[in-house]
Amino acid sequence: MKTRQQDILKTTIADFIYTAEPVGSKTLQSKYKINCSPATIRNELKTLVDEGYLEHVHTSSGRVPTDKGYRYFVDKLSEKQTMPxxxxxxxxxxxxxxxxxxxxxxxxxxxxxxxxxxxxxxxxxxSIFQESLKAAHLVLVDIDTVLITLMSTLGMNHQAVVNISGDVNQEDLTKIANLLTHKLGGQSFSALDNIDVDYLIKELPSYKGVFEELVLSIGKMNESLKSQKxxxxxxxxxxxxxxxxxxxxxxxxxxxxxxxxxxxxxxxxxxxxxxxxxxxxxxxxxxxxxxxxxxxxxxxxxxxxxxxxxxxxxxxxxxxxxxxxxxxxxxxxxxxxxxxxxx
Amino acid sequence: MKTRQQDILKTTIADFIYTAEPVGSKTLQSKYKINCSPATIRNELKTLVDEGYLEHVHTSSGRVPTDKGYRYFVDKLSEKQTMPxxxxxxxxxxxxxxxxxxxxxxxxxxxxxxxxxxxxxxxxxxSIFQESLKAAHLVLVDIDTVLITLMSTLGMNHQAVVNISGDVNQEDLTKIANLLTHKLGGQSFSALDNIDVDYLIKELPSYKGVFEELVLSIGKMNESLKSQKxxxxxxxxxxxxxxxxxxxxxxxxxxxxxxxxxxxxxxxxxxxxxxxxxxxxxxxxxxxxxxxxxxxxxxxxxxxxxxxxxxxxxxxxxxxxxxxxxxxxxxxxxxxxxxxxxx
DNA sequence: ATCTGGCACTCAGATAAAAAGAGTGCTAAG
DNA sequence: CTTAGCACTCTTTTTATCTGAGTGCCAGAT
Structure with a gap:
C-alpha cells in the first residue's frame, strides 16, 4: 500500500476512534495536515473502500473503518506500546x-x-480441569467433623467441611491425608472423581469406613467445584x-x-x-x-x-x-x- | 377508603403492572367488570389522584400508580402468598x-x-465484621510454608498460605493453633487485627519468632478479607x-x-x-x-x-x-x- | 345524592412535507 | 497525477398538520 494511502487510512481510523463519526475528506484535510486537496483524498478514500478497508454507511456520508481496516491498522499502522x-x-x-x-x-x-x-x-x-493436586490435608475440627483442604499447584486451594460418622483421630487423618497426597499428588483434579478406594483400603485397611466417607465427600466437593464460576x-x-x-x-x-x-x-x-x-x-x-x-x-x-x-x-x-x-x-x-x- | 375505590385502585395498579401503560377509565370498564360507567370511574380516579394514590403523566393520559399507591396496594390490597x-x-x-x-x-x-x-x-x-472465629488451624504444608485456616461461626472459612522463616514442626503448629483458638475463639474477626502477641509469647515462650510471623500474616489476611466482595x-x-x-x-x-x-x-x-x-x-x-x-x-x-x-x-x-x-x-x-x- | 351520557378540550405521538447540510463522484482543466 | 467546480444523493432537522386516547365537567336521569 502506498505511503499516502496508509497515512490516510491511519488518520481516518484514528479520527473515527476518537469521534465515533464517519470521517469525510474535508475533515481529514483541515484537521490533520495531509498535503493534498480534498479531491485527492476522496480518490484515495475511494480506493480504500474498493479494497475493503473502509466503508460507506450511505452514499453521502464519511467513511467508517471495516474489520479489515482495523486489522491493518492494528497490525501495520500501530506501534507497540508498553505500559507507562x-x-x-x-x-x-x-x-x-x-x-x-x-x-x-x-x-x-x-x-x-x-x-x-x-x-x-x-x-x-x-478452571478446575487445569489444576493438579499438590497436597491434601485433613484436619479434625470437631469430634465428627473434618476440614478437607485440597491444594492445587496453581495456588488455588479448595476446602470443605464434612461430617464423618466413624471414629477418627487427627493422627489417623494425617496418615490418610499423606496417603491421598502420595497417591493422587500431581494428578489432575478430574482424577478426584473416581478415586480408587480399594487401593487405599489395601494400604490402610483399618480405615475402610472413613475412606469411603471421605472419598464420597471429595467427589461431591469436586463436583461442586466444577460448576463454580x-x-x-x-x-x-x-x-x-x-x-x-x-x-x-x-x-x-x-x-x-x-x-x-x-x-x-x-x-x-x-x-x-x-x-x-x-x-x-x-x-x-x-x-x-x-x-x-x-x-x-x-x-x-x-x-x-x-x-x-x-x-x-x-x-x-x-x-x-x-x-x-x-x-x-x-x-x-x-x-x-x-x-x-x-x- | 370505600370498597369501590379500593377495587378501582387495585385494578388500575394490577393493569399497570401488567401492561406498563397508563390506565384509562374505558379500559377499566371494558377489560375488568366494574359495575359503573366510565364517567363514574373517572370521578373515582380523580379523587384517587387528589389523594395521591395515582397520578397523571399528562392531562390527557390514563393514570399511573404513585409510590403511595403501590404502598397501599402492597399493604392493604395484596394477599400474602407462599412459595408454590x-x-x-x-x-x-x-x-x-x-x-x-x-x-x-x-x-x-x-x-x-x-x-x-x-x-x-x-x-x-x-460481612467479615459479623463473623466470629470458631477455630484456627495451622498445617505445615512444606518445610517453610504454613496453611492458615480460620473457621468462622457462620461456616465461612478463610485461608491463606504463608511462608515462615523459622523452624517449626506440625506438633508445634498444632499447639499454636490450639492456643489461638483458645485465646481468640468466639471473638469477632476484627479482634484479629491486633492480637496480643505478648500474651501468646508468655504462654509458649519458645515460639516467639513464629508467633510474630503468624500474627503478621493473620493481620494481613484479615485486612484483605475486609476488602473482599x-x-x-x-x-x-x-x-x-x-x-x-x-x-x-x-x-x-x-x-x-x-x-x-x-x-x-x-x-x-x-x-x-x-x-x-x-x-x-x-x-x-x-x-x-x-x-x-x-x-x-x-x-x-x-x-x-x-x-x-x-x-x-x-x-x-x-x-x-x-x-x-x-x-x-x-x-x-x-x-x-x-x-x-x-x- | 349519586350516576351517567354528552361534549368540548388537551396533549402526546404519528405522518408528511420542506429545508438544510454534509459529503460524495465525476469531469475537465492545470 | 492533482485539483477546483458542480450536480447529485441521502440523512438529519425543522415545521406543520392530523389523529386519537382520555380527561373534566355539566346537565339530566335515577
Whole structure:
C-alpha cells in the first residue's frame, strides 16, 4: 500500500476512534495536515473502500473503518506500546493489597482493570480441569467433623467441611491425608472423581469406613467445584456510555450476551491457545452478538501451560495499542504472582 | 377508603403492572367488570389522584400508580402468598448441588434467583465484621510454608498460605493453633487485627519468632478479607428488556448504580435491621438513581443475629406478593443451610 | 345524592412535507 | 497525477398538520 494511502487510512481510523463519526475528506484535510486537496483524498478514500478497508454507511456520508481496516491498522499502522511506568507502579502497589489467594486476586483485578480501561473486563480463572493436586490435608475440627483442604499447584486451594460418622483421630487423618497426597499428588483434579478406594483400603485397611466417607465427600466437593464460576466480568455499565450503545436493543443484546457465562467461556477458550496477546476485531471474535465489539485477550501461563486469560471487551473503536500493552503487562504480573506458590 | 375505590385502585395498579401503560377509565370498564360507567370511574380516579394514590403523566393520559399507591396496594390490597410447592421443591433440589461452602452457595443462589425472578438479584454475604472465629488451624504444608485456616461461626472459612522463616514442626503448629483458638475463639474477626502477641509469647515462650510471623500474616489476611466482595448481583441485563428502560440514559444510570458495590452495600445495610421481608418502593429505597425501582429484601439470621440479606431489584411495577414470598422462603432455606455449621 | 351520557378540550405521538447540510463522484482543466 | 467546480444523493432537522386516547365537567336521569 502506498505511503499516502496508509497515512490516510491511519488518520481516518484514528479520527473515527476518537469521534465515533464517519470521517469525510474535508475533515481529514483541515484537521490533520495531509498535503493534498480534498479531491485527492476522496480518490484515495475511494480506493480504500474498493479494497475493503473502509466503508460507506450511505452514499453521502464519511467513511467508517471495516474489520479489515482495523486489522491493518492494528497490525501495520500501530506501534507497540508498553505500559507507562506510572501505571505499572500503580498496579504493583495494588497487587500488594490483594492478599495471597489467587481467586480473590484475579477477581479484584477484574475491577481494577475495568476502572482503568473504561470498558468491560473479563477474567478467566484457571478452571478446575487445569489444576493438579499438590497436597491434601485433613484436619479434625470437631469430634465428627473434618476440614478437607485440597491444594492445587496453581495456588488455588479448595476446602470443605464434612461430617464423618466413624471414629477418627487427627493422627489417623494425617496418615490418610499423606496417603491421598502420595497417591493422587500431581494428578489432575478430574482424577478426584473416581478415586480408587480399594487401593487405599489395601494400604490402610483399618480405615475402610472413613475412606469411603471421605472419598464420597471429595467427589461431591469436586463436583461442586466444577460448576463454580470461573469467569468474572466488570464494567458492563461502562459500555452504555458509548455512542454505539445509543440503540437500546443493541445494548440489550450485548448486555445479555455478557451475562451468559457459557458464551464468555467459549469466547475465552476458543482463543486461549494462541498464547500471546491478541486482538479479535469485530466478527473475528466469533460471537454473533458481539460482532460489533472487539476483544483483547492476554493469556497467562504457569509452567508453560496457559491456564487462564484476562481480556477487555469494548467497541471496535478502541485504543488497541494502549490496551494491549496494559493487559500484556498485567498478565505478566499475574504470572509473577502465581509463581511463588510453586514449591 | 370505600370498597369501590379500593377495587378501582387495585385494578388500575394490577393493569399497570401488567401492561406498563397508563390506565384509562374505558379500559377499566371494558377489560375488568366494574359495575359503573366510565364517567363514574373517572370521578373515582380523580379523587384517587387528589389523594395521591395515582397520578397523571399528562392531562390527557390514563393514570399511573404513585409510590403511595403501590404502598397501599402492597399493604392493604395484596394477599400474602407462599412459595408454590413445586418451586420450593425445585429450589431444595438445587441446594443439594451447591456444596457446603457458604460463600459459593450464596453466589450460586444469586444466579438461580435472577433466572427465576427475571429481575436483578442482590445477595449480601455476611460481612467479615459479623463473623466470629470458631477455630484456627495451622498445617505445615512444606518445610517453610504454613496453611492458615480460620473457621468462622457462620461456616465461612478463610485461608491463606504463608511462608515462615523459622523452624517449626506440625506438633508445634498444632499447639499454636490450639492456643489461638483458645485465646481468640468466639471473638469477632476484627479482634484479629491486633492480637496480643505478648500474651501468646508468655504462654509458649519458645515460639516467639513464629508467633510474630503468624500474627503478621493473620493481620494481613484479615485486612484483605475486609476488602473482599460481599455483595453479588446477577441479572442486570434482565432489566433492559423492560419498557421502563427504553430510555437509554435512564438505563445507563441504573446500570452504573448497580455496579457501585458501595451504593448497594449502603442500600442493603440501611434496611437490614428491620429483620423481616420488606418492600422498598421507589423513593423509599433511599438511592436517588434507583428511585424508579423497587427493592424487595429478606434478611437472613443466624443465632438471632441478622448477618446478611437477599433481595430483588426491579421496576416499581412488579409482582410484589409473589416475589416477596419467594425471597422470604429462600431466606429461610439459607438459614437452614447455615445452621448445621454451628457446633 | 349519586350516576351517567354528552361534549368540548388537551396533549402526546404519528405522518408528511420542506429545508438544510454534509459529503460524495465525476469531469475537465492545470 | 492533482485539483477546483458542480450536480447529485441521502440523512438529519425543522415545521406543520392530523389523529386519537382520555380527561373534566355539566346537565339530566335515577
Amino acid at each position: 511506568a506510572q501505571e505499572e507502579l500503580w498496579f504493583k502497589e495494588q497487587f500488594q493489597h490483594m492478599g495471597s489467594n489467587i481467586q480473590d486476586m484475579l477477581i479484584q483485578l477484574t475491577e481494577l482493570m475495568s476502572s482503568v480501561m473504561d470498558y468491560t473486563t473479563i477474567v478467566m480463572l484457571p 470461573s469467569i468474572y466480568t466488570k464494567g458492563k455499565g461502562n459500555m452504555l456510555r458509548l455512542p454505539e450503545f445509543e440503540n437500546i436493543s443493541y445494548a440489550r443484546e450485548v448486555m445479555e450476551c455478557l451475562e451468559e457465562t457459557k458464551v464468555l467461556h467459549q469466547l475465552m477458550q476458543r482463543h486461549i491457545d494462541t498464547g500471546t496477546v491478541e486482538a479479535f476485531i469485530g466478527g473475528e471474535n466469533g460471537v454473533e452478538s458481539l460482532s460489533q465489539c472487539s476483544v483483547l485477550m492476554a493469556p497467562y501461563t504457569v509452567e508453560g501451560k496457559t491456564v487462564g486469560s484476562i481480556s477487555v471487551l469494548g467497541p471496535k473503536r478502541m485504543d488497541y495499542a494502549r490496551l494491549m500493552a496494559l493487559i500484556h503487562r498485567l498478565s505478566g504480573m499475574i504470572e509473577d504472582q502465581m509463581k511463588p506458590q510453586e514449591v | 410447592a413445586q418451586e420450593e421443591l425445585w429450589f431444595k433440589e438445587q441446594f443439594q448441588h451447591m456444596g457446603s461452602n457458604i460463600q459459593d452457595m450464596l453466589i450460586q443462589l444469586t444466579e438461580l434467583m435472577s433466572s427465576v425472578m427475571d429481575y436483578t438479584t442482590i445477595v449480601m454475604l455476611p 460481599s455483595i453479588y448481583t446477577k441479572g442486570k441485563g434482565n432489566m433492559l428488556r423492560l419498557p421502563e428502560f427504553e430510555n437509554i440514559s435512564y438505563a445507563r444510570e441504573v446500570m452504573e448504580c448497580l455496579e457501585e458495590t458501595k451504593v448497594l452495600h449502603q442500600l442493603m445495610q440501611r434496611h437490614i435491621d428491620t429483620g423481616t421481608v420488606e418492600a422498598f418502593i421507589g423513593g423509599e429505597n433511599g438511592v436517588e438513581s434507583l428511585s424508579q425501582c423497587s427493592v424487595l429484601m429478606a434478611p437472613y439470621t443466624v443465632e438471632g443475629k441478622t448477618v446478611g440479606s437477599i433481595s430483588v431489584l426491579g421496576p416499581k411495577r412488579m409482582d410484589y406478593a409473589r416475589l416477596m414470598a419467594l425471597i422470604h422462603r429462600l431466606s429461610g432455606m439459607i438459614e437452614d443451610q447455615m445452621k448445621p455449621q454451628e457446633v
